[in-house]
Amino acid sequence: MKKILILPLTLLFSILLVACGQDKESESGKKSNNADRAAEETKDESFKVDKGLLNVEVTIPASLFEDQEIDSVITEVKKERIKEVIKNDDGSVTYKMSKSVHKEMMKEMEKDILETIEEIKTSKDFASIKDVSYNKSFTEFTLTVNKEQFENSFDAMASMGLALTGMYYQLFSGVDSEKFKVTVIFKDESNGEVINTIVYPDDLNKGN
Numbered sequence: 001m002k003k004i005l006i007l008p009l010t011l012l013f014s015i016l017l018v019a020c021g022q023d024k025e026s027e028s029g030k031k032s033n034n035a036d037r038a039a040e041e042t043k044d045e046s047f048k049v050d051k052g053l054l055n056v057e058v059t060i061p062a063s064l065f066e067d068q069e070i071d072s073v074i075t076e077v078k079k080e081r082i083k084e085v086i087k088n089d090d091g092s093v094t095y096k097m098s099k100s101v102h103k104e105m106m107k108e109m110e111k112d113i114l115e116t117i118e119e120i121k122t123s124k125d126f127a128s129i130k131d132v133s134y135n136k137s138f139t140e141f142t143l144t145v146n147k148e149q150f151e152n153s154f155d156a157m158a159s160m161g162l163a164l165t166g167m168y169y170q171l172f173s174g175v176d177s178e179k180f181k182v183t184v185i186f187k188d189e190s191n192g193e194v195i196n197t198i199v200y201p202d203d204l205n206k207g208n
Contacts, residue, residue, distance in 0.1 A: 055083065056102040061177045062091025063201060064167070092177070106172060113138055113165050120158050128155045130189050137173070138166040140183045147188040147195060156196065159184035163200035 071087070084096040097105075117132045120143075128149035133142045141162045145155065166182035181202070186195040 055096055056099055057094060057096050058102075058172050058174075059088070059092050059094045059177055060168070060171055064164070102172070106169075109165070109169050109172060110138075113162075113169060116161055116165060117141075120162070126153075126155045126158045128153050129158060132162075138169045139181065140185070141166065142185045142187060144187050144189045145195070147190065147193075150186065150195065156186070156198075159186075159198055159200075163198070167200060 082095055082097050082101065084094075086094040086096075088094060117134065120126050120129055121132050128145045129143050130146060131144040133144075134140065141159070143158065150156075163182040163184055167180050170180040170182070171177060182200045184198045184200070186197070187193065188195055
């Protein structure tokens with residue numbers, strides 16, 4: 001089960017790099033239009049960030065990094081425009097970044113979650129899953145399934161990816177690391193009966 005956590009970590013790393021790259025392109029465009037003004041704005045922003053006025057800090061709990069080699073990821077992220085990455089004594093990791101980078105990260109994370117949902121709905125790997133609905137904060141996903149197909153498959157594993165990306169989304173949205181949860185509900189397409197409900201990370205921790 002822990003091996004499945006590798007995907008969200010890789011996804012998180014790619015989002016960090018994309019956000020940084022987009023932020024760089026944005027700044028480059030501004031400089032080409034008005035170099036003096038952009039330089040002054042960059043100077044002002046750097047001053048404000050150092051003062052903590054534009055910083056966003058996100059801490060990912062150790063439970064989402066278990067059995068993973070994260071030092072190399074931290075090293076790579078530090079090369080980008082993430083202001084600071086700290087591996088805490090309790091195993092958690094704290095990211096400190098500007099608000100502009102954080103904003104781009106949230107956009108990319110939402111985009112990737114929506115793409116994952118579409119893939120689950122259309123993939124032959126999850127044949128029993130007919131539809132996926134969700135709330136705005138990605139704290140709840142409802143998977144409508146063909147009950148007979150579902151009970152004779154491993155399609156419940158689809159909930160893992162949704163739950164983990166949903167948990168990351170909450171943490172980067174500012175939800176306390178002690179309170180974040182994602183609920184995945186499986187419903188029978190024929191009558192709306194709830195077949196199963198999984199609450200993460202509670203059920204994830206039970207499986208460890």
